[in-house]
Amino acid sequence: MQLKDDSKIAVIGGGPTGAFFSIFALKMAKMMDLDLSVTIFDSKDFSKDGPLGCNRCGGIISELLVQTLAVEGISLPDSVVRRGIHSYRLHTPEGDVSITTPHYERTIATISRGAGPRGLSGQGKKSFDEFLMNQAIGEGAVHQATRVDNITLKGDRPVLFSQGNELGDFDLVVGAFGVNSTAAKMTEALGFGYQEPEMVTAAICELVMAPDIIEERFGNAIHLFLLPDRELKFAALIPKGPYVTLCILGKELSTDQTNAFLENPIVKRVLPDPEKYSIQCRCLPKMNVAAPKVPFMDRLVMCGDAGSTRLYKDGLGAAYLMGKAAAKTAIFDGVSREHFHANYLPVYQSIVQDNLFGRMLYLFIDLFRKQPFLTRAMLDVVNREQSDERRKQKTLSTILWDMFTGNERYKTVFKRALSPAMHRDLIAGIVNTIGRGQA
16 A cells, blocks of 8 residues: 555646645655656646636635745746735725735735636736646646546556546545535545535626726725625635636525625725626635545545635645645555555644634624624724734734635634733723714
8 A cells, every 4th residue: 555666646636736736746756766657637727718727716825825835846926926915905884994914924915726707818827726737747747638527446446437438547546626526426436434525605706897997996905895694704805917806705605696795885885886897707616614524545535625625715725735745645654544544634634623713713703793883893993903003912903814814724813812902902892882872
């Protein structure tokens, strides 16, 4: 159950997790003088605009991940970054507030997971997923534009199929497909205990508008909406060059709910008049909100959205962690269930456990966004933190910033949320709200 020269690895899915696994597996194999064959199976062409190249994602990357990748020898070119983000503008029914990045190293950037909405390819910007795929190919991986639709076992080796044609048997199969594919069902059918992740339906729209309008209305800020809608957790308008990505997260969203959101008066204050923008693409992707309990068997391991990923944010950071952890286990330890249990599962579970803190934090956010007097108290505290340049501790501002970026683990944010000083500020904000007769 250990890889050796001429061992064959199949990676199902060419998104960030599959690319990261391939990059690190081949780098580590060279360190071990192993000559491996890595084939990435993905029918998408990430250089294409519209649905053909899109991985249906908001597209935010943290400066921390950019720096980490640079240390790994993966330098993100300027052509991949759509726009640097230095602040959030938080919108609620009780008012708005801007939250600037707490520290320079906590900035974020927007990227596209494909070439952009239909009709916008060839404008000098590249897909993040295409960039990573090319990095994997540069390390020696082979990309096969084939959709895997069945997997069986031949002896102790997995065998892949596409449209009834056998693609070969492999020493290791890496399930790096997204939850929007049908690949999870074929993996369940192997009977080793894997079950499709628990999911919710999100909504994404690409809004095309003139660059000067984007610069005027958005600048280098993401506009975040906390509205008292039971089905909607939060929504964001994310500027990306000639278009803006609308990403709505909730339980089970629909096209009607997306249209209703765009007609909300709070949202309309941010967007230009409807005749000045158009919806070029829209989709209702699924999101992983609970990882499968059994993510591996002999010679097969699940990662990324098919396995353990961050709740609601920083999917790219999770793709890096899980892709590298799976590669490290396979190359340096082995590909048996026992190897993955001893060396891959601890990293997998660390994200699962961290997401528990995330769930508790979102419960508090839900409480604040549904109660007007709590929303006003939150805005009061953030306004005071942001307006006092001499203030070193801007705890609530930092919590809100880190909740919606990938710069901190949920556990770290949760510990910060226990700050007595912040709670005193919130209580004072509630008292101020009551004093103004707004409770």
